[in-house]
Amino acid sequence: MLEVGNLAVSYRGLCALDNINFAISPGQIVGILGPNGAGKSTLVKAMLGLVPVSRGKIQFNNRPLRQQLQQVAYxxxxxxxxxxxxxxxQNVVMMSRTVRIGWFRSPSRQSQELVRSALERVGMWEHRHRQIGELSGGQQQRVFLARAIAQQADLFLFDEPFNAIDRTAQDIIFDVFRELKTQAKTLLVISHDLGETLNYYDRLLLLNRHLIAMGPRSEVLTTANVQQAYGHDLSLLAA
Incomplete structure (x- = not known):
């Protein structure tokens, strides 16, 4: 169980997030929605300890999340x-194993097999010797998904993984998401897409500095909630 309670984050005296409360059970894919500047990335970074928290708690399985970041793939x-x-x-994906094997130790056979399996799962094993910058946007995102898989984490945080990628990459990513769900993993995915991909999420979290709504799509994306978050009708946003 991931629990966030009374979370607040401020930058230079300005409120970025305030009074954020939610809980997510294992085996769920949760989409985080909201306009630019709503605090979506700030929420994820606060969970990881990358930005200071003004107040509140962030717990995973009844322990502070910052004490078990090895269980988090970002x-x-x-x-x-x-x-x-x-x-x-290949080395990008192998970096996911350094937390477990140490920076100055050679990769174990298990780590090598996990890296190969992860790259094969996303269709990138044949590109293992290429420099990461030579790849297309979709291929790059598949490599970082492979890195997350190889880490064998329990909590997965993705910040806009579907930006500037092709349909093949999108389909592979959602297939992997569903597999992780069956393994009782917890996934939080920041997205700007208000189209058909929303059907892939078990729950949505609608944010604009405050938590506006959380739950199934039918309860979250009401006219009132969308107007409160975006200031526009949903039909205009999805157009």
Whole structure:
């Protein structure tokens, strides 16, 4: 169980998030929605301890999440990654194993097999020796998904994984999401897409500095909630 209680985050005296409360059971895919500046990425970064929290608690399985970050796989926005860094696809995925094996130890056979299996699962094993910056946007996202899989985490956080990717990559990512769900993993996915992909989520979390609504799509994306979050009708946003 992931629990966030009375969470607040401020930057330079400005409120980024306030009074955020929710709980997510294992085996759920939760989509985080809201306009630009709503605090979606801030929420994820606060959970990871990447930004200071003004108040509140973030617990996973009844323990502070920051004490068990090895159980968290995080895939940031593509714009936050240095695609010119000279590293191969295979080594990007192998980096997920360093928490378990240590920075200066050679990868175990188990780690090598996990990396290969993860890359094969997302259709990127044949590209394992290519530099990460040589790939298309969809291929890059599949590599970082493979890295998350190889980490063998219990909680997965994805920040806009569907931006600037092709349909093949999108389908692969959602297939993997469903597999992780059957393994009782917990997935939080930040998204701007208000179209058909919303059907893939078990629950939606609608945010605009405050938690506006959380639950199934029919309860969250009401006219009143959408107007409160975005200031516009849903039909205009999805157009």
């Amino acid at each position: 895939v940031p926005q593509r714009s936050q990654i240095d695609w010119d860094f000279p590293i191969t696809v």
